[in-house]
Amino acid sequence: MQLDVAIIGLGPAGASAAIIAAQYANKAGQKTGMRVVCFEKKAVPGHPVQCAEFIPAMLDAGDLVMSETSVQRIHEMITYVESDTPDLTKNFSGHMIDRRAFDAALVAKAQAAGAKCTFGVKLKSVGQDGTLVFSDGQKVQAKTIIGADGPHSLIGKAIGCVNSDIVETRQLSTVLRKPYTATDIYLSNEFPGGYGWMFPKGDVANIGLGVYPAQKHLLKPALENLHARIAATGQVGTEVTGYTGGAIPVGGMLKPCGVLGGTQVLLAGDAAGLTNPITGAGIAAAVMSGRLAGEALAAYLAGEADAIEIYAEDLQDLFGASLARAVLRRKQLFAAGAPQGKLSKLELCGGWIAYEDYWRPFDLKTDAA
């Protein structure tokens, strides 16, 4: 099969890219005949969910998909540092979404725009000439490819851009006993390389944590402890209604473009390392980068050769500074003894967005050294 745009992965990045690319292909009066085809290994869009489902306010508040799938608003963040009295951050706003519905709504928009979306089809290999081989045996050649296939992207690997730093996570869902509008954050040496969270979603609480991959064995007992600690306050139930987890890229932005034979390749979302390495938030960046990638490939196919370079520049402008700061703070936490669980309270706070110290100016060259 010969395609114009092949999109691998239909999470927020891939579906957002598909909407824009397909809209371009079908623009009234501009029948390009361009074919946009998406391949997703999951049988059902957005299922199973691997997410704590919080979107900070940075995603366009007018975004239809977000407002349709928002379960509740968030207004504040409360940070617990070890077992001290918690600190309140006011005006920390965002939405708790139904992530399955969110992903499915984006896919429905892509289909409505004319993108062909195939499910239950896994990309197995990527040739250096750009040939894509899928689990159902089909071989595909495309003029352009968008790798939106998440943290362990095969497309990224093919162009030499790999998320080598990741955090492993585990999350459970339980009953939230009374309405709550804050995201609770737990900073502790018990969670080396990550943090604990409790996010309220209507009558559900998502409780989870992340750690360095080498400390993955801590996930289960540490999550049990965190759940027990929160349940002891009466805020949430003791029963567990579901578990999830997954990898979060924390190494910062990768080069988001490359070439395979005659095929132009772009990466978006987690595949491009756009998730914030400190907070783990990546939905908004996935949507924004997906839209930009769709736009860039449409422009590229229309003859604008510099569209690819502009895409890389746009990502740098949008996410470069915040990702660089977060990567640096992770490095500093590592150097201060995070893997050994040796961080002081001051160091724990300096590595979290609620505290002024996190936002102190930095010089990448001298501070990272």
Ligand SMILES: Cc1cc2nc3c(=O)[nH]c(=O)nc-3n(C[C@H](O)[C@H](O)[C@H](O)COP(=O)(O)OP(=O)(O)OC[C@H]3O[C@@H](n4cnc5c(N)ncnc54)[C@H](O)[C@@H]3O)c2cc1C
């Ligand atoms: C436990 C957990 C909690 C999180 N909580 C939050 C949160 O509260 N807020 C937030 O903003 N971010 C959160 N994140 C991060 C967020 O989920 C990601 O940043 C976001 O999903 C990135 O979107 P994406 O489209 O780039 O990748 P994904 O959502 O990972 O989508 C990639 C898609 O590609 C498909 N795919 C992968 N490989 C192949 C293949 N070989 N063939 C075909 N299809 C393939 C996958 O099935 C998937 O559907 C969390 C992550 C985890 C693991």
